[in-house]
Amino acid sequence: MASEEDSAVKEPLDLIRLSLDERIYVKLRSERELRGKLHAYDQHLNMILGDVEEIVTTVEIDDETYEEIVRTTRRTVPFLFVRGDGVILVSPPLRTT
């Protein structure tokens, strides 16, 4: 669990630094998720991602049955600049435990 790499995490941004050139998961506002390779980032969490898959989830309420209809839309983008203020969560790939 507490691997040597974990001990290198002194501040939260170290977690991002350790994920450079790795595929990461990014959760954004308005129900958007990204998976892509992290090429660069800064202190605002502005990020350059490569080979990105974007997943947009929309929930609609059926007018008659009031059922929630969840739709996901996917697209792939070769290169993406993400503005940091939309970021909620960043998760590095699962490390070998």
Next chain:
Amino acid sequence: MSGTGEKGSATTKTPGDFLKAIRGRPVVVKLNSGVDYRATTKTPGDFLKAIRGRPVVVKLNSGVDYRGILACLDGYMNIAMEQTEEYVNGQLKNKYGDAFIRGNNVLYISTSKRTLADGA
């Protein structure tokens, strides 16, 4: 904890000294309304230092909860967590080995007694 409680050897000279002296001690704060608050005095910074490595619940403005072990945090309240579980409306939606949460989304951080993911 200062077991040297001799009578009359009070080190508090001014009200300010008293307030410094009681930091970290159990206190009762009585409001005009008559309501009592009993707790140990701490600053928010003391709390944040103390909870590293502890199981916490982080609630975001959106209402989503993250439960996990607090690895570290910074002045923006950016948070690094381990063994993170994401709860939406009380339901477990996702798990992340490590997670970075951008501080602007944080509503509160609370310690939790939950034993981790004992989904054995």
